[in-house]
Amino acid sequence: MASAEHVRALRALLDGLHHAQQLDPACWETVLRLARSTRLHGRLAAAQLGGTDLPAVVERHLCSAARIAAFNRQMLIAELHQLAPLCQGDFPVVLLKGAAYAAQNHAGANGRLVSDVDLLVPRSALRTMEQRLHDAGWRSAPLDPYDERYYRDWSHETPPLRFPGHFLEVDLHHAITPVTARLNFDPAPLIEASEALPDSVFRVLQGEDQLLHACLHCFQDGDLGLRLREVADIDSLLRHHGRADGADATNGFARRLIERATQLGLLRPLWYGLHFAARWFATPQAVTMLAQLPPGAWPAATTRLLMDRLVPLAMLPGNPDLPPPLAARLARQAMLTRYHWQRMPLRLLLPHLARKAILRTRWRGQAQA
Amino acid sequence: MSPVSYRSFDLGAARVAVHSPVPGFQQQLDFIYRDYGEEDPDAFADVRLSLLPGSGLRRWWRQQIVLWSESSQPFDPYPLAHGLPLFEWGGNWLLAQRLNAWLLLHAGVLARGEHALILPAAPGSGKSTLSCALHLAGWRFLSDEFGVIDPDSGEVLPLLKPAALKNQSIEVIRAHPQARLGPVFPGTRKGDVAHFVPDAASIAARHQRARPRLVVFPQYRAGARLRATPVPPADAALRLGLNSFNYRSLGSIGFHSVIRLARSCVACELEYSSLAEAIDYLNALLDDHGER
Numbered sequence A: 001m002a003s004a005e006h007v008r009a010l011r012a013l014l015d016g017l018h019h020a021q022q023l024d025p026a027c028w029e030t031v032l033r034l035a036r037s038t039r040l041h042g043r044l045a046a047a048q049l050g051g052t053d054l055p056a057v058v059e060r061h062l063c064s065a066a067r068i069a070a071f072n073r074q075m076l077i078a079e080l081h082q083l084a085p086l087c088q089g090d091f092p093v094v095l096l097k098g099a100a101y102a103a104q105n106h107a108g109a110n111g112r113l114v115s116d117v118d119l120l121v122p123r124s125a126l127r128t129m130e131q132r133l134h135d136a137g138w139r140s141a142p143l144d145p146y147d148e149r150y151y152r153d154w155s156h157e158t159p160p161l162r163f164p165g166h167f168l169e170v171d172l173h174h175a176i177t178p179v180t181a182r183l184n185f186d187p188a189p190l191i192e193a194s195e196a197l198p199d200s201v202f203r204v205l206q207g208e209d210q211l212l213h214a215c216l217h218c219f220q221d222g223d224l225g226l227r228l229r230e231v232a233d234i235d236s237l238l239r240h241h242g243r244a245d246g247a248d249a250t251n252g253f254a255r256r257l258i259e260r261a262t263q264l265g266l267l268r269p270l271w272y273g274l275h276f277a278a279r280w281f282a283t284p285q286a287v288t289m290l291a292q293l294p295p296g297a298w299p300a301a302t303t304r305l306l307m308d309r310l311v312p313l314a315m316l317p318g319n320p321d322l323p324p325p326l327a328a329r330l331a332r333q334a335m336l337t338r339y340h341w342q343r344m345p346l347r348l349l350l351p352h353l354a355r356k357a358i359l360r361t362r363w364r365g366q367a368q369a
Numbered sequence B: 001m002s003p004v005s006y007r008s009f010d011l012g013a014a015r016v017a018v019h020s021p022v023p024g025f026q027q028q029l030d031f032i033y034r035d036y037g038e039e040d041p042d043a044f045a046d047v048r049l050s051l052l053p054g055s056g057l058r059r060w061w062r063q064q065i066v067l068w069s070e071s072s073q074p075f076d077p078y079p080l081a082h083g084l085p086l087f088e089w090g091g092n093w094l095l096a097q098r099l100n101a102w103l104l105l106h107a108g109v110l111a112r113g114e115h116a117l118i119l120p121a122a123p124g125s126g127k128s129t130l131s132c133a134l135h136l137a138g139w140r141f142l143s144d145e146f147g148v149i150d151p152d153s154g155e156v157l158p159l160l161k162p163a164a165l166k167n168q169s170i171e172v173i174r175a176h177p178q179a180r181l182g183p184v185f186p187g188t189r190k191g192d193v194a195h196f197v198p199d200a201a202s203i204a205a206r207h208q209r210a211r212p213r214l215v216v217f218p219q220y221r222a223g224a225r226l227r228a229t230p231v232p233p234a235d236a237a238l239r240l241g242l243n244s245f246n247y248r249s250l251g252s253i254g255f256h257s258v259i260r261l262a263r264s265c266v267a268c269e270l271e272y273s274s275l276a277e278a279i280d281y282l283n284a285l286l287d288d289h290g291e292r
Helices: A004-016 A023-039 A041-049 A056-086 A099-105 A123-136 A145-154 A186-194 A207-219 A228-245 A253-264 A267-281 A286-294 A301-315 A328-345 A346-368 B023-032 B080-098 B126-134 B169-173 B200-204 B233-242 B254-265 B277-290
Strands: A092-096 A118-119 A169-173 B007-010 B015-019 B047-053 B064-068 B105-113 B115-119 B138-141 B144-150 B163-166 B185-186 B193-198 B211-220 B227-230 B266-274
Touching: A004 A023, A004 A041, A004 A346, A004 B126, A023 A056, A041 A056, A056 A099, A056 A118, A056 A123, A056 A207, A056 B080, A092 A099, A092 B233, A099 A118, A099 A207, A099 A228, A123 A169, A207 A253, A207 A267, A228 A253, A228 A267, A228 A286, A253 A267, A253 A286, A267 A286, A267 A301, A267 B138, A267 B266, A301 A328, A301 A346, A346 B105, B015 B080, B023 B080, B064 B080, B064 B138, B080 B185, B080 B193, B105 B126, B115 B126, B115 B277, B126 B138, B126 B163, B126 B169, B126 B211, B126 B277, B138 B144, B138 B200, B211 B254, B211 B277, B233 B254, B233 B266, B266 B277
Parallel strands: A118 A169, B015 B047, B115 B211, B211 B266
Antiparallel strands: A092 A118, B007 B015, B047 B064, B105 B115, B105 B138, B105 B144, B163 B193, B185 B193, B227 B266
């Protein structure tokens, strides 16, 4: 069971992305450690630095995190600068997630760490863009033919590309869901509705689509282990549009978002995004919108109970110095199973998992030899 | 879940707290950190980590020890008896990740009075051996691994951990009557390793900053005659940056720190084979350049 101190520190981390916290140094230490384990330390620093009553040692660690985040941002700007000449206007190149938030100067990008630049291009332009990246010097790690085919035929992105010596990877997407997934849909309307960034060759998804993408990414990807920061993204995007709407709360972003989610068949992922943003970050916009969602968006009572139990176990950090307890491991396994189930039909999934299991046994054998 | 209890050590610029149920590792800590005393385990620590026994089959067969910190296991497990080297290297790595309020040089640091000598060096250059030898010759030990530079004041802060001596250096330093070394760990990923414990006076002075005066890039070469080659400030600044753990991530702060350091110090390359000659040379060099 989590200790009272742990619960208090986790609460302070969640609140601390928006509000100054006054804590004793020991509690601060736990907050910093939870922030680092969920890679939210840069965002925590952006929100807390400059506050009053910060113990010196805490200020030092926040300063350390802020410097890492500033360097990360610099690397992101450099990568975009080098990618820009490859966008020649013959097809749209859309920035996704962290790169987009930074290029748009969202408050939530302040201190947010990125490990890759995600680009979305129309499927018809995928080969051209990939060729341009290769010609300019980006390389993918060598893959065996099976992994190559996995990316090409079943995934929604090409294998990660890296320019030798660069800090960040480039992920080239032609869709925002795996092509084999149950929620798979044509990304053309997203690209069509995308918006030009001022003074830039890149485009970004329109606000509604950006939020739906964040929800999809958060709840339909892998084992959800420590993915709290994805919910933090949803929270920041909602607040950003809430501020932009001002008093016009009912007619503005919320209405467009719900319409768009209905149109794209993404009401369920949206429900999850709003639900956990409301629960963990008390995002005012999420609380309001949940009440406006049509009944079909809500998961069945049993599913909801189960997800309310499993998602926190999987996403929230536990005691940072101990291996995750059995409950968290099981919850992550359950989320991974759900992910695979949604990602691929069984006739693809079973052979794929069997192959991975065999390979894993072989690696273990080699490691111990 | 078993209760988690930590032991916390004050290294000067940072505190490290460690939890481990492995008795052998606790005994290694008792010996190596004897003169440090122990801090309140619940008070703020810059790095907190656990060294746990391996799980599954490894609990009984070819037992291992695993380092956990902040929900991740950043290194491969070590054999169970090698807790101390895992703690030292793992602790260094974790410190280097998160002390970016300071410029962190990869260097040995010693001082005479308030004047510090910085020995930035690549592995294999003999930095640790020379650092320990200087310490045994009366210099105060500030660090074997980290030159912690405060960008605001330009001072160097002690981050005093036991020095990890490797292979032949172990016997060279052990030969000195005052040297206190921990057990030898044979066959680690860096060869044989033993830990040299700084004297109680250096440990007691671990919050006392010093002013950098000399930057010496040491290069041990068997049979070589002592040879010192001056390094111009611009080259020294560049080499200090390249030798740093976090120069790149600090951006302009790192740049200004190494420039200031290079301007306030005399820098040279020192090729040597005799430790005694190298010590005499460095004593004389600091006599000449202590006041600037």
